[in-house]
Amino acid sequence: MEDDDDTKQVEFHEMGLDDRLLKAISKLGWSSPTPIQERAIPLALEGKDILAQARTGSGKTGAFSVPIIQKVLTSKQTAIEQCVKALILTPTKELCSQAYKNILELTSCCSREVKCVDVSPQVPLPTQRPMLSEKPDIVVGTPSRVLAHLQAGNLNIRESLEMIVIDEADLMFSFGYEDNVKAILGQMPKIYQAFLMSATLGDDVRALKKMVLHNAVILKLTESQLPQTSQLTQYHIKCPDEDKFALIYALFKLRLVRGKTLLFVNNVDRCYKLRLFLEQFGIPACVLNSELPVNSRCHIVSQFNDGLYEYIIASDENLLIDPQNRPQDDTQKRQRKKDQEFGVSRGLDFQNVSNVINFDFPTSVQAYIHRVGRTARGDNKGTALSFISLKEMPLLERVEAELAGKDGQDTAVFKPYQFKMDEIEGFRYRAKDAMAAVTRVAIREARLKEIKQEMLNSQKLKSHFDENPRDLQILRHDKNLHTVKSQPHMKNVPDYLIPPTLQNLAGKGKGVKTRRGNARKRGPSEGQLKYKKRQADPLKSFQFKGLSANKKRKKEK
Structure with a gap:
């Protein structure tokens, strides 16, 4: 398809949308369509099949939801009976929940006319x-859940279905849904409109295109895979693996990381190892991984978006496994506790995330893109910080080469995060003491304890929470696990641990306490005024220039 040379943007009210839909869009604060929405919605309303590639956070969900709702509203004017018109397939339960919520928001002004149901929750089919x-x-x-309902006779789409959406299409085959999708297509009418939405166009997407689409319009936005450097700043710190823990402890306790933060690790054990480590310093964090019940995972994300938590430690281990080498048969049975329909770094709508920290560097370029894509969404700015050990250096070089090549950048993708490790020597000693308490037994006990606790929250109390929704709002997921010994003095940062560079900066104040436990008084010093005026990233860092200037002043004296 040829790009339109006319640069005038088409607004929502110029697309011929129903007034009720326009009102809902206005309530959501969507002032103008994103590039993918501007191009996809008019084509979808014309009845075209669409294959759309756009980066994470570009508004792909709205690009298919708006035309589907509009076409349902239009068909209602002449419909004789109620029937299923549209089917939306996503690879994970969390993505299903997200798409469902988006549709509810878009149909808030026409909820009597347009009904939507999410069948992804793992409850008995008869329910x-x-x-x-x-x-x-x-x-x-999800494809497996929809197919189960079709085979049980609970759902019939052979005569009535007009539209099908496959979201995150590049993940469908990776999650083992190829046979499910084929079976669903076999129960659909011969004529239908299809949408394939994907962040990448790989072999799996091309295979799906042949199976699902007919003379499709391909929308491949000529944009970088990640936001521009003016919106997203990417740093890296090179340090040994054991120093990662001391580093994250110093960044959090000195308030050098500010705002909502996602910390990514590469497996479930690392989730709990990091959580138990931070717990000893009075830093609460939630864990998000495939072992937790889906209700708990969705609730954690919802409360994080509402500002209840600052830190989430997430493992997206399913997406770090090569689909070709994914465990099969007996191996999968041994991993029975893990939810194969789970992925944190893809699609989940984390809102207003200031920082993404790769505590463990991802093992592929796409995993890096999708992790970092959780921040700097919409018009918000964000920061990505990656801890790089010696073993992870080849992975960093691969990501940098790939991003620089695809995005046409002349400058380096990553900025070195100027940090003097010798300035936090005191933190390193404390970190070693804390790490000694985080044994394998403590990690295993923490995993079991959290699973039991979340299963109780998710299942046994479900009916109670349905009747008492306020109780659900106060349910927290970042409580101490208490599988390691608590030492109260570790929660405060004494004066002698604060690096000299930060003694006169505002960054030391909030949340840093003296040995007496009282917060310091901060006067409007010249250094503070300059600090406040500086247009800094959401992630505040030690500045190398500041260290140099400090040493220069000492020499002059």
């Missing part, structure tokens, strides 16, 4: 039969 018997206009689910 969801009453919802499907009402023939909702839009059904959202």
Whole structure:
């Protein structure tokens, strides 16, 4: 498809949308369509099949949700009976929940006319039969769950279905859904409109294109895979693996990392190792991984978006496994506790994330892109900081070469995060003491304790929470696990541990306490005024210039 030379942007009110839909879009604060929405919505309304590639956070969900709702509203004017018109397939339960919530928001002004159901929750099939018997206009689910309902006779799409969406199409085959998708297509009418939405266009997407689309319009936005450097700043710190813990401790306790932060690790054990380590210093954090029940995971994300938590430690281990080498058969049975329909770095709508910290560097370029894509979404600025050990250097070089080549950048993708490790020697000693308490037994006990606790929250109390929604709001997921010994003095940072560079900076104040436990008084010094005026990233850092200037002043004296 040829790009339109006309640079005038098409607004939502110029697309011929229903007034009720426009009102809902206004309530969501969508002032103008994103590039993918501007191009995809008019084509979808014309009935075209669409294959759209756009980076994470570009508004792909709105690009297919808006035209689907509009077409459902239009069909209602002449419809004789209620029937299922649209099917939305996503690879994970969290993505299903996200798409479902987005559709509810977009249909807030026409909720009586447009009904939507999410069938992804893992409840017995007969439990969801009453919802499907009402023939909702839009059904959202994972391919395996939708197929199960089709085979059980709870859902019939052979005659009525007009539209199908496959979101995050490049993950469908990786999650083992190829046979499910084929089976679903076999139960659909011959004529339908299809949407394939993806962040990348690999072999799996091309295979899906042949299976699903007919004479599709391909929308491949000519934009970088990550936001521009003016919006997203990417740093790296080279340090030994054992120093990563001392470093994260210093960054958090000295308030050098500010705002909501996602910390990514490469497996579940590392999740709990890092959480138990931070717990000893009075730094609460939630864990998000495939072992937790889906209700708990969705609730954690929801509360994080509402500002209840500052830090989430996430493992996206499923997406770090090469699809070709993914465990099969007996190996999968041994991993029974893990949810194969889970992925943190892809698609989940984390809102207003200031920082992404790669505590463990991802093992692929795409994993890096999707992790970092959790921040700097929309018009917000964000920062990505990667801790790099010697073993991880080849991975960093691969990512930098790939991003610089694809995005046409002349400058380095990563900025060195200027940090003097010798300035936090005192933190290193404390970190070693804390790490000694985080044994394998403590990690295993923490995993079991959290799973049992979250299973209780998710299942046994579900009916109570349905009747008492306020209790659900106060349910927290960052409480101490208490599988390591608590030492109260570790929670405060004494004066002698604070690096000289930060003695006169505002960065030391909030959350840093003296041995007496009282917060310091901060006067409006010249250094503070300059600090406040400086347009800094969400991630505050030791500045190498500041260290040099400090040493220069000492020499002059």
